[in-house]
Amino acid sequence: MTRASDNKLVLIVDDTPTNVGVISGVLKGAYRTKVATNGEKALVLASAAEKPDLILLDVMMPGMDGYEVCRRLKANPVTREIPVIFLTAKTDALDEENGFEVGAVDYIHKPFSGPIVLARVKTQLALQDALAQAREAQNQADELLHALLPKKAADEIRSIGTVIPRRYENVAVLFCDVTNFTSYCDKHEPEDVVSRLDALFVIFERVTARHGLEKIKTIGDGFMAAGGLLHQVDDPIGSAVRCGLEMASTLIDARLGWEVRVGVHAGPVVAGVVGQERYQFDIWGDTVNVASRMSDQSKPGYVAVTKDVWEQVSSSFQAENLGDMEVKGKGTIAVFGIGPQKT
Template sequence: MPQETPADRAKVLLVDDESSNLEFLCALLQHEYNITVAKSGAQALARAAADPPPDVIVLDILMPEMDGYEVCRRLKADERTRDIPVIFVTALDGEADEEKGFALGAVDYASKPFRPAVVRARIASHVRLRRTQRELELEQRRIRTLFGRFVDPKLVDSLLRTPDESILLARHEQVSVLFADIEGFTSLSEHRTPAELFSILGRILTELTEEILALEGTLDKYIGDAILAFWGAPMAQPDHARRAVQAAFRMSRRAAELGLTLGGGPKPIGLRIGIATGPVAVGGVGSQLRCDYTVIGDTVNLASRLESANRYFHTRVLVSDRTRAEAGEGLAMRTIGPVRVAGREGIERIHEVLIESDSASYPWLSRYESAYRSLEMADSQAAIQQLAGLIVDYDDRVIRALLDRALRMRDHHAPLVDHYYDLVTK
């Protein structure tokens, strides 16, 4: 263990109007601490507020002009000095005197005449406590720095109220990851200066981030005009999948409102969002100069691929099968089916989140789901009839893609899982 240097020693402020007492205490403590002295209350207050402040103040009570009680009261009233431990030294030995000192915020008493071993032990104890307190304060500042930019302030406060060192360590967690990309921003940015462009982008990202934080999500990072966020860490959230889907609803609506407000482009601002639920590695990643709290793993890749898959299906929000299963009831979604995406060997069944939050807003949805169930039961002919009728009333890319699969199933006599959408090159 490295030996402590004089610069590393704790700083002790001795306050007494009697030179003999100061000389005794200095001789007793000077080999263990950096000593500062004050011979009056006014000097004590000024030196306590110095930078760096003392770790402990040893304060005499009976002093002229301003006694130790008044000095202690003023120390505790000043934000700069209120946390410095105060040890009273006094010849007064009544219980009422001690009670008064403790009521003002003192942490201990040392009686005159001094007993060297007792004085040294009490100062050493409170120096250790003070250093521990400072280490906790530094850790809290580190947590605020690491999470404050990315997490709702209420969640940061919760982290600080229930400190857990493992929160900052890399570990595996089950989370829901949301990847959102702004659609229409390129056309909106045409014929604008860089200052105007960054101002618009800043406003869009700010308002979308507000929706993430409102549902206690963690903002991972901005990637140009894209956003990566997740739920389920650093604090456990059993309903993380539902929160992520609800965020997609709210972000999509906010983006539509922003498109109307900002205007200036041939296409309104929209969002493409992908959400995946599953295991990730989560923790602080970076160097001593910068550290970000982030998620890494296949679930992140899947969320990104689902965001891109919206281009193929002409959809807005796509989620993984597990996200739909864990998001619960009462959310308007339709099953698109099995897909294969770049970077993954397996097949993933995916679902579209419909922007209106309840199924009643989509009278055609039950007919679509009935057709999909027919395909799952290998009744391709029934599915073809249902989808052909549905297209007359409501025509979109997803319905046409499902009809195409039904026709291929009929012609090739293969089950639904063999007719996945291959999006590796799309």
């Protein structure tokens, strides 16, 4: 039966044939080995296509000594992560200190004890496996964090453990929802519903990124994004409108009976992360509420905005008056539907 340790490769670096024979005999059956009789050859083998998992390195060798070999290994990005255990007859504390300073992980004194060599090698390789698993787990956690949160928010959580709530001015908020979605859900299998909605939202995510906006979240059949929030956008409102127009023109299978409605509003928002068991980055404020109401008033192929927003982008777009709307705290406001960009 082949054990997992059989696949590990140990590089033995020693200019004394007797020492090489003893160490090879100790490791035989547990690990694969390669041998270098000088420092130059050791550096070549260490950076080969199949790099060793661990290096047993003699200190006193003609030409390049073990300390210099270790320095060069640790200075090379290709080999710096390979653990090095020094083998030496030097037992002075200063010698050991020098070894650890140049990057060694352990020190074995000559004459060798076979069981000690084997135990030290096994311990270091097990530690490397544990570190590799920890790095992989951290990478997976980072990927999940970046999938859940905007990049800047995810980076802030990694750095200080939280996202500091902040107020942002002049943020363009985009709301997009799908009409007739609820009735579609009632008549189709869950797998079909989720699959089709997921495909649509993937398209929306790509469109959002292309226009420099950031996806904030999805809410049922709704999709919310923002421009000029966590990273600068030269023209947040114009970018949000262009993004919304592309979303509104997204081709949806006519048999689904779906239509996309989009609303955009701009102004100050408060942003932060809520929850502990499950992070949720979100934005709040009157700007968000009005953008949501705009999407309710929109029609297919158009982006609904308030009169104030329309006046800021009127030189770049065409629009039609969609009538007045009652907005809590604001009274009656005029709503405009922005259509395709002027040519």
